Amino acid sequence: MIITNYLVIGSGIAGLTFAVKIAEAFPDRKIVIVTKDSEDESNTKYAQGGVAIVLDKDQDSFQKHIKDTLTAGDGLCDEAVVKMVVEEGPKRLKELLFWGANFDTNADGEFSLGKEGGHSEYRIIHHKDITGYEIERALLARVSQLQNIEILPYHFAIDLITNHHIDDAKAVPETCYGAYVLNQKTGHIITVKADSILLATGGIGRVYGHTTNPIIATGDGIAMAYRAKARVEDMEFVQFHPTALYDVEGGSSFLISEAVRGFGAHLRTKKGHRFMPDYDARAELASRDIVSQSIDNELKKSGETNVYLDCTHLDMDAFMAHFPNIYNECLKRHIDIKIDWIPVVPASHYLCGGIKVDKTGKATIKNLFACGECTKTGLHGANRLASNSLLEALVYAHNIYKHHVGLELTPVNIKIPRWNDKGTVITKEHVLIQHNLKELQALMRDYVGIVRNNRRLKQAVKRLDIIYNEVEDLYRESKLTTTLCELRNMVNVAHLIIHQSIARKENRGGFFNSDNH
Ligand code: FAD
Ligand code: SIN
Numbered sequence: 001m002i003i004t005n006y007l008v009i010g011s012g013i014a015g016l017t018f019a020v021k022i023a024e025a026f027p028d029r030k031i032v033i034v035t036k037d038s039e040d041e042s043n044t045k046y047a048q049g050g051v052a053i054v055l056d057k058d059q060d061s062f063q064k065h066i067k068d069t070l071t072a073g074d075g076l077c078d079e080a081v082v083k084m085v086v087e088e089g090p091k092r093l094k095e096l097l098f099w100g101a102n103f104d105t106n107a108d109g110e111f112s113l114g115k116e117g118g119h120s121e122y123r124i125i126h127h128k129d130i131t132g133y134e135i136e137r138a139l140l141a142r143v144s145q146l147q148n149i150e151i152l153p154y155h156f157a158i159d160l161i162t163n164h165h166i167d168d169a170k171a172v173p174e175t176c177y178g179a180y181v182l183n184q185k186t187g188h189i190i191t192v193k194a195d196s197i198l199l200a201t202g203g204i205g206r207v208y209g210h211t212t213n214p215i216i217a218t219g220d221g222i223a224m225a226y227r228a229k230a231r232v233e234d235m236e237f238v239q240f241h242p243t244a245l246y247d248v249e250g251g252s253s254f255l256i257s258e259a260v261r262g263f264g265a266h267l268r269t270k271k272g273h274r275f276m277p278d279y280d281a282r283a284e285l286a287s288r289d290i291v292s293q294s295i296d297n298e299l300k301k302s303g304e305t306n307v308y309l310d311c312t313h314l315d316m317d318a319f320m321a322h323f324p325n326i327y328n329e330c331l332k333r334h335i336d337i338k339i340d341w342i343p344v345v346p347a348s349h350y351l352c353g354g355i356k357v358d359k360t361g362k363a364t365i366k367n368l369f370a371c372g373e374c375t376k377t378g379l380h381g382a383n384r385l386a387s388n389s390l391l392e393a394l395v396y397a398h399n400i401y402k403h404h405v406g407l408e409l410t411p412v413n414i415k416i417p418r419w420n421d422k423g424t425v426i427t428k429e430h431v432l433i434q435h436n437l438k439e440l441q442a443l444m445r446d447y448v449g450i451v452r453n454n455r456r457l458k459q460a461v462k463r464l465d466i467i468y469n470e471v472e473d474l475y476r477e478s479k480l481t482t483t484l485c486e487l488r489n490m491v492n493v494a495h496l497i498i499h500q501s502i503a504r505k506e507n508r509g510g511f512f513n514s515d516n517h
Helices: 013-025 062-073 079-098 131-145 220-227 258-262 288-302 316-322 324-332 389-405 430-447 454-477 482-503
Strands: 002-009 031-034 149-152 155-162 176-183 189-199 238-245 266-268 307-310 342-351 354-356 368-370
Touching: 002 013, 002 176, 013 031, 013 131, 013 149, 013 389, 031 155, 031 189, 062 079, 079 389, 131 389, 155 189, 155 220, 155 482, 189 220, 220 354, 220 368, 220 482, 238 258, 238 288, 288 307, 288 342, 316 324, 430 454, 430 482, 454 482
Parallel strands: 002 031, 002 189, 031 149, 189 368
Antiparallel strands: 155 176, 176 189, 238 342, 266 307, 307 342
């Protein structure tokens, strides 16, 4: 058993920022971070465009950023949350700089600001086209200097420990005491007991086969919170990024940043028609729900597999200075951006909903907090504005830290039983796990994609039921493995997306059901 003051699950921007802040403030308190892959593997590491922060007070203003966020969110944002997050941006940036993160500057030494879809002004600070990599590097460097943080890579959180595990199912309120964690190297399941637990487990991209997300994005935190009976909301608002590099094999797809369209790239059909002005006055810089739905419509009309992003008219020296990674990744695939159009297609990218939290990051279970992409804070509403996600994680990590500064920690004096795996055996059915995963991903792609309808959603419920029963049987019989737990979590997440899609009777932002009027 591990006993700690704070258990942080996940080592992306959300988990690391909270851990650093609380460790700096309370050198005598212990923080344990468990993370299921290497310590830097996360969606954060792959973030390209940057962080949306109002810095140019001549041209830009908080008010404009607030307005852009509300417009993208299509009437479902919490305005007070939007205001708070936008206005906190500059302060949170100062901390990142203090911890050693570097962002590009112009010849005058000022931050070089990019533009992305849905933004009315230049306000995206960035580190070339590898902003997330730089932030993750700086945060991990700071973590390594703090003696009271222990980081445990290759440790997979299986489930939250709540009243139900301690035979106190009737206790009110529902309380979280820690988590059961699988040491992926030894196969042992450890009980981690903590005074306060933070879920910072990131997104759900892998539930769809075709995604910009890395393999860790399996919605584990959301599934754990859901099983623990925390509120989970707005799961129907899955955001599809319009410009993932088209790859015949599907699977994980390299992202062509929205900042490339901000830089002036045009979207074209195979025949060369620049179609975005037909759909929206902002053309390629419309918010991403509109761009993705427009591409989807063009592909349905033409029967093609992808559209193209044309950069050939742009200043290539400036392009390569800003987007060296994108240029090189395309070249590796024999696409020379100077002369070739880039084949692109929408792919699942981000989840706007998740674990419902208040402004202090509190979930609806006592002692449980959540931060980052696994949450629903009210910032994004029906569609996230580009580059607002890293900002949200920084601001909420700070709010959760502030809340803990004023909080008496009450050590848990409760006996927690060990994980019970009596009667389970090492599964020989890996093929069933892989098969169910492929079926689940195909089901979500074909029945719960960018444009949904009632008939497909109903079919999705039936098919998911079959997968659910098979996976639950395997889960009960088997010694746990990461892939089995991830599959079970993705089935839970798919259930939430499908049922919350059925419940939504009006189209908003990134959600479109062609039977809704
Ligand atoms: P993550 O960074 O995903 O971290 C989650 C962590 O939890 C990981 O360490 C993971 O291993 C761990 N974890 C998950 N489950 C478990 C478990 N069961 N047990 C233990 N550990 C677990 N946003 C922007 O604002 N600007 C951008 O430019 C931008 N570009 C993007 C580009 C790409 C290609 C992608 C995929 C996303 C981009 N986003 C961008 C979105 C943004 O990167 C993410 O929303 C954000 O980084 C999420 O941070 P997080 O800390 O919440 O989660
Ligand atoms: C991108 O660079 O296009 C991603 C930005 C984001 O997801 O916010």
